[in-house]
Amino acid sequence: MLRMLTGFFSLLLLSCLASPALASDEFCPQRETILAFSDIVLADWATFAPSAPYRYGAEAAYLKIRYTPLPDEQIPVLLANLLQQNKYASVDDLAGAWYLHHFGYKAIQVSAGAKFDQTFSGIGISGIRALLLQEGGEDVLMKHFAATPFMPLNDSGQAFTVEGGIVAAAIADQPDEFKERVVQAAEAHGLNDIANSVSASETDPLAWHRFMARGGAKDNLDKLTYYANFAGAMVGHPRVKAAKTLKEERLQRIMAGAAFEPQESFLQHMRAVDREDEIAARVAERLVLSMLDKGVVRRSGTMDAAWLFEYRAAVALSGRSAIETTFDSRPYDGNRYVRTSAVFTVRNVIDRLLAVETLQPYLTGEADTIPPKPEDLSNKIDWPRWTEMAAKVRDGAVSPILAADLETFGIVTELLLAKGDQEALRAFVQQAPSGEARLSVANDFAMRLARACAAYLYHPGEAFTLNGRPIFKFDTP
Known part of the structure; x- marks a missing residue:
């Protein structure tokens, strides 16, 4: 068991040294649709403010900045308009990251004078990254945290909601020599929690022991070891100290596998299947080995292929009945899909992924007839309606009237995206009634489409460390 575990983590560690190749946004065929949907989000959100959900706006503004050559003077106006009405923490984080990246902390220091330290009040993960990437930024940040302790994102105590985990996650893709400077700055200011997590996230497994x-x-x-295990898993390390139980070993494997997942984690839901984590650990191993073998799952892609791969691996290992029983009652609170009821589960997500995968060859003309209902599809999904809408999408017979019904709107948008008919997709969403359904689809699809281009919102370990929160990077090409 130990030899197999060591080999698994060795593969993970080697893979974490390389970042996936991303397409340049200069050759992005999805750019027009990304920007159109970002504009819908920003316009609709402004219309509904202050009653609109705060979770919208930040990602759309970020994509607009990254995919449009906006003049420098227009970006502060865009951010100011968003900040005036949106209380979502991600908006503050976006603005802070852009200002720090664009002007640099030294210029801000000159401008702010005695109030300089106040500008970092509530600094988020994106601002932390932007500051640390500047020469001397590590000392500025640690001095601030030493004087004004970081407020955890919530009271869960989870590793990536506290300052050490957030700093480590922010710079997960940086080389060891960079991380070591951060470690030393943290130690110099008595911030052992930060030094602990960042040293554990270095690719050199001895860095934590030296700390x-x-x-x-x-x-x-015990606390340092607990957080170090999470930070180490982010870059493919085994536990920093030998596991006392088989379940502890499996948990580390699950966490390391989750660091490979794109967008949202399926493995976190898999842990509900069995109390000993055996199935989840084996699914994690299959996922990683497939990705290292250049399978269908891309770390910088969308969650679709990963979730379907992991679902099928879970069914093969545990049986369909056990998986469906768990997922039927497992709530899904991610960013996907139009909701037509208060209860939306992981099973609902799997059904939609399966339906789209099954119908895509018919939509694109690779198949001449509508395929039969997939065996794995549950009775929770209205398959006749999906096939009816698939015929309309394939034939180019989508009417704006279809957007009036929320469930149909959700189905048609998914099928248009699967067909790859971006012109029809843009028109259908733009002509849909204003409301949260249109807002959520435009927001979700803009982020999905961006994954096929420069994938600016991708970050290594995202499904494991960010838990659906964005990180806004302006240093990536």
């Missing part, structure tokens, strides 16, 4: 030898063990050892 501990310098005095990190004076703090709560």
Whole structure:
């Protein structure tokens, strides 16, 4: 068991040294649709404010900035308009990251004078990254956190809601020498929690042990070890100390596998299948091995292929009955899909992914007839309606009237996206009634389509470390 585990983590570690190749946005055929949907989100959100959900706006503004050569003077106006009405933390994070990247902290320091430190109040993961990537930024950030402790994102105590985990996640893609400078700055200001997580996230597995030898063990050892295991899993490391139980070993494998998942984690739901985590750990291993073998799942892609691969692996390992029983009652609170009821589960997500995958060859003309209902599809989905809409989408007979019904609107937009008919997709969404359904689809699809281009919103380990939260990077090409 130990040899197999070591080999698994060795493969993970080697793979984490390379980033996936991304397409340049200069050759992005989805650019027009990404921008059109971003504009819908920004316009609709402004129309509904202040009653509109705060979770919209930040990603759309970011994509607009990255995919449009906006003049520098227009970006502050865009951000200011969003900040005036939106209380969502991601909007503050976006604005902070852009200002830090564009002007640099030294210019902001000159402008702010004695109030300079106040500009970092509530700094988020994107601002943290933007500051750390500047020369001397690590000392500025650690001095701030030493004087004004970071407020956790919530009271869960989870590794990536506290300052150490957030700093480590923000710079997950940086080389060890960069991370080591952050570690040393954190230690110099007495911030062992940050030094602990960042040292554990270095690709050199001995970095954490060197940190501990310098005095990190004076703090709560159990707490430091707990957080170090999470940070290490982010880059493919096994536990920093030998596991006491088989379940602990499996959990580390699951966490390391989750760091490979794009967008949202399926493995977090798999842990509900069995209490000993055996199935989830085996699914994680199959996913990683498939990705290393250049299978259909891309780390910078959407979650679709990953979730279907993992679902089928889970069914093969545990049986359909056990998986469906778990997922039928497992709530899904991610960013996907038009909701037509208060209850929306992981099973609903799998059904939609299966339906789109099954109908796509028919939509694109690769198949002449509508395929039969997939065996894995549950009775929760209205297959006759999906096939009826598929025929309309294939024939180019989509009417704006179809958008009046929320369920049909959700089905048609998914099928138009699967067909690849972006002109029809844009027109259908643009002509749909204003409301949260249109807002959510435009927001979701803009982010999905961006994954096929420069994937600016992709970040290594995202499904494991960000939990659906965005990180806005302006340093990536």
